Amino acid sequence: MENRLYKLTRPEVEEYLKENDVVLLPVGSTEQHGKHMAIDTDAYTAQEISLMVAEKTGVLVAPTVSYGYSPHHMNFKGSVTLTFQTLVNVLKEVCASLIHHGFNKIVVMNAHGGNTNPIKQALKEIQDETGKRVYSVMVYPMPDGFGAEGTSVIEQEGGGHACELETSVGLYLGHRVLMDRAEKWTPEHTSIDPKYRRKVSAAYMYDENTSIGSTGDPTLATREKGKILVESVVKDLAEFIEDLKTL
C-alpha cells in the first residue's frame, strides 16, 4: 500500500477516509548537525520513521515540515529557522486543513527537541479553536519515551545532538553520515557549571555549549545500534497508533 498521502490521488484519499482517520505529520528541522551529519537530519529522520510506522499500521503520512524552530543554531552555517509563532501557525494551518477533510487523529512526528514548545503551543491553540485533539510524539528513541528498550545500547555520557544515538539512527536509516569526521564532545559551557544542567533555565546559543556543533560521543555510533534503536521506537510508536485507531 502507498502510505504517502501526497502520492495518492484524490479518490484514493476519499477511500482511505471511509475506513480510517489517522494521519502522521513528520516535523523536523533544517539545522547543522556537527561535522559529520547532514543539515536535513531531523527532517529525514522524522519522515523515515513515520514511513516505517505507517507501513506497520496502514496509516497515511502527510508531507514533512522540514523547517523547525532552531534560532539557537544560527551561529552555525546552513541552519535555517522559523520564528516561534510562524512554526505554530504552520502547524495550526496544516492541521486545520487535514481536520477539514476528516483526518480527526493527527499525530505530529517530531524529530527536534527545539520544536517541542512551538508544537505544544500549536496543539493547545488547535484544541481551543476547533475542539480537536492533536497528538505529538518524539521519533527518536528516549530512555523515558518511545523506544526506551532500544536505548540500552547507548554507551556515551550526555549527548542529545548528532550524538551516538542520533548518528546510529542516521547510519541505520541510510542517511548521509561522515563517520571519519565524527568527534567526541567535551562540555565547553563557560557561563554556568554543568552540575546545574536541567535545574537552571536560560537562553544559550548552541555554539556556547559545543564549538564542534555536536554533543555526546558519535564515534561510538554503529549501524547495528541504529537497527536496535529504530526497530524499538518503530515498534512502540506502531503500538500507540494501533491504540489511537480504537479511540
Ligand SMILES: [Zn+2]
Ligand atoms: Zn537532530
